[in-house]
Every structure is written in structure tokens, then in C-alpha cells.
Amino acid sequence: MRRLGLKCIPANILLSIMAFLLIFAGVLWDYLPYFVIQRMLPVSGALVLLLTVQWSRSQRQQEAEFANDICETVDALMDGRKTKCFHPYEDSEASKVQGKLLQYYDLMQEGQRQSEQDKQTIQELVSDISHQVKTPVANIRMFTGILQEHSLSCEKQAEFLATMAAQVDKLDFLMQSLIKMSRLETGTFAIHMEEGSLYNTIAEAVNSVWAKADQKHIRMEVECDSQIRVKHDAKWTSEALGNILDNAVKYTPEGGSVCVRVRPWHFYTRIDIEDTGIGIAKEHYHDVFQRFYRGGEKASSEGVGLGLYLARGIIMRQMGYISVKSEAGKGTVFSVFLLN
Structure with missing residues (x-):
């Protein structure tokens, strides 16, 4: 589609001719014979009239083409098909409007x-x-x-x-x-990130599962320097770690062990929660973090399958992440990474 504006070739030619005649007449007014001026004025008037007619016709044609292109674009979007008259690299009013329509459609x-x-x-x-x-x-x-x-x-x-x-x-x-x-x-719960003792947060999480572990004679071990401080939400992080520990105690047989180890890294602080439980098959590493997932032997155990799902969500909202490594029948290690 042609661009709206004075870019119609016939109109430009007529305008140039008219401008040249008027400039010529103005400069040489005192030197031109009367009959020349007498003929030049009607010619200039005719050119102006012709230009006006041509301009009006060109405008109507371009407006019609503009309307047709926009209507075609709207019809194509309504029908769910690709528009044929859209030229994204063309600098025209129609292309600009079509681009906005396509953005709105997307x-x-x-x-x-x-x-x-x-x-x-x-x-x-x-x-x-x-x-x-x-x-x-x-x-x-x-x-x-x-x-x-x-x-x-x-x-x-x-x-x-x-x-x-x-x-x-x-x-x-x-x-x-x-x-x-x-x-x-x-996202309606608020995370309050403050630098605090990670040892205290882990202690609170361990206390939440200590009674269950004691009933099954499961040995609980914690290796964490009391001086380690991390910027985190103590309440929600304790909730997340407690869920992972509860999962470890739940699926570790009597007489087993659960160990929590903390290792500061350059950008993250790593918290490993290792158990001697039934383990997780490699193909189910991702599944255990899904909502209500309880597979295999776990289906007969207590719980609703939300603990690990909630734990991952809480840690991720603190710019951290959780990974898992396991071997069926030997145990599992959940690694929590908190941003320093």
C-alpha cells in the first residue's frame, strides 16, 4: 500500500511545475511582457485546480486502501489465520496500525x-x-x-x-x-529476608521432627557452624527444611539415620539433608516435587504429598533452589541452596 502523504508522482510533478512558474513570474515580473503574464496566470490556476483534483482522488484511494488493509487484518485475526497484507518493515500508517493490532491480538x-x-x-x-x-x-x-x-x-x-x-x-x-x-x-504470603543464624533455623526444623525420629529410633545428626549467618526468612525456611526432614524420617526405616550438613560456598550456602531411607528412582527426581505426588511404597505411608512441593516453592521465592540425589534402597540426599 502506498504511504499517505504528498508522495504521489503526478501530484509532485504538478506542484513542482506550478512552484517554478510562480517563482519565475515573481522574479521577472517587471521584465515579462504583459501577454506572457496574462497566459501564465491561467496556466498556474489550472495547475492548482488539477493538483487539487489529483490530490483529492489520491487521498480517497489511499484511504480506501488503508481501510481495506485494516479490515483484512481484523478479519484474519478474528478467523485465526495469518494476515496477508501486513508488511512489518514498511514505514506506513497502515503497517503501524496493523502492528499494534497484532500486538493486542498476541x-x-x-x-x-x-x-x-x-x-x-x-x-x-x-x-x-x-x-x-x-x-x-x-x-x-x-x-x-x-x-x-x-x-x-x-x-x-x-x-x-x-x-x-x-x-x-x-x-x-x-x-x-x-x-x-x-x-x-x-503469592499472598510475605517473605521477610533478614540476615540471621542458620544454626537456629535448622535447630527449629530438627525439633519439629525429633519426636517422630525418636519413636523410630532414628539417629539425628547436625553438622553446622553456629557462626554461619545467611540472609533468609527464618520462619518459612524452617518450614521448608522441616518438610524435607519430615519426609526423610517418614521413609527411613527404624534404626536408620538422618544427617544435616551445612557447607558455605562463595555465592550459596549448601544444606544437605541425607537419610538412609528407601530412596528415590532417578526417573522420579522431578516427580517428588509435584503437588500430591506419592509413588510406590510412599503411597501407603502417611502424608498428603505436599511437603516437598511446598519446600521447593518456599526456597525458590528466596532466590534459592533444591536438588536431589538418591539411590533406591540406600538413601537420599536433598540439597538446599540459599543465596548468601
Whole structure:
């Protein structure tokens, strides 16, 4: 499409001729014969009139072409096909408008893709929550029915009530984990990065699993210099490390060991959490950080499969990361890297 402006060749020629005649007449006005001036003025007027007509026609044609190009672009975008009349390297008004339309279209497409992805995520989340809630709710309903319909001894009643209480605790744990997950994914929880003692943070995490480890006679070891200080959120980092430690204790057999080692590096401080548990197959390294993932032997153990997912999210929001190295049947090492 031709550019809007005085770039129509016939109009430029007429304008140049008219300008030359007027300049010539003005300079030589006193020297030109009267009959020459008499003829030059009508010619100049005719050229101006012709130029006006030509300009008007050219403008209408270019405006029509501009409108057709824009309409073609809009129609192509509405139909989901590639526009044929777009020339991105052409310096014209039509190309500029088409470029903006295509940018807007790309933004709308990205928004639609994100909306579809969010919808799918919500559907998967609802399905996962439904699956997690179904078992404890079914157990509570079953034991309630037994207690209501049968005459049981006090010991049996106490046993059923204890089982129901355990199921309620499981539901409460699930709800608390879901709340944390929701806050993590929506970014509504605040990270307060402050330089502080990493030893104290690790001690708090270890204390959260000490009782479970003691019940299974699992030896807990910590190798951390009390002088190491790292810029981190102590509360959330303790939560993340506690989740990894809880996972280690949960899948380490009785009499095993869990060791926490801290090694300062130049840019990061590395925290290794090593256990002598059942291990993780290499093809599942990535899976263990997924929401609600519980595979193989883990599926029969307690938990909802959110601990490592939450741990990775918390560490990543502090500009750190987590890696895993494991050997099935021998143990696992989770390495947490915190930015110095």
C-alpha cells in the first residue's frame, strides 16, 4: 500500500511545475511582457485546480486502501489465520496500525492460554483435593455408623474414637497444607529476608521432627557452624527444611539415620539433608516435587504429598533452589541452596 502523504508522482510533478512558474513570474515580473503574464496566470490556476483534483482522488484511494488493509487484518485475526497484507518493515500508517493490532491480538491469545491453563490447574486441584478428602471422610462416616448402630464395649468405643480423632487430625493437616499451598501459589504470603543464624533455623526444623525420629529410633545428626549467618526468612525456611526432614524420617526405616550438613560456598550456602531411607528412582527426581505426588511404597505411608512441593516453592521465592540425589534402597540426599 502506498504511504499517505504528498508522495504521489503526478501530484509532485504538478506542484513542482506550478512552484517554478510562480517563482519565475515573481522574479521577472517587471521584465515579462504583459501577454506572457496574462497566459501564465491561467496556466498556474489550472495547475492548482488539477493538483487539487489529483490530490483529492489520491487521498480517497489511499484511504480506501488503508481501510481495506485494516479490515483484512481484523478479519484474519478474528478467523485465526495469518494476515496477508501486513508488511512489518514498511514505514506506513497502515503497517503501524496493523502492528499494534497484532500486538493486542498476541496479548489476548496469551491471556486466553493462561485462562485455559488456570482452568485446567483448578480442575486438577479440585480432583486432587477430592481424592485426598475422600478416605478420611469415609472412615469417619463408617466408624460413626458403627458406634451409633452397635453396642460396643468401652474399650472398643475408645479405640474407634481414637481412630476417628486420627482421621480428623489428618483432615486438619490436609486443610492446613492446602492453605499453605494456596498462599504459596497466589503469592499472598510475605517473605521477610533478614540476615540471621542458620544454626537456629535448622535447630527449629530438627525439633519439629525429633519426636517422630525418636519413636523410630532414628539417629539425628547436625553438622553446622553456629557462626554461619545467611540472609533468609527464618520462619518459612524452617518450614521448608522441616518438610524435607519430615519426609526423610517418614521413609527411613527404624534404626536408620538422618544427617544435616551445612557447607558455605562463595555465592550459596549448601544444606544437605541425607537419610538412609528407601530412596528415590532417578526417573522420579522431578516427580517428588509435584503437588500430591506419592509413588510406590510412599503411597501407603502417611502424608498428603505436599511437603516437598511446598519446600521447593518456599526456597525458590528466596532466590534459592533444591536438588536431589538418591539411590533406591540406600538413601537420599536433598540439597538446599540459599543465596548468601
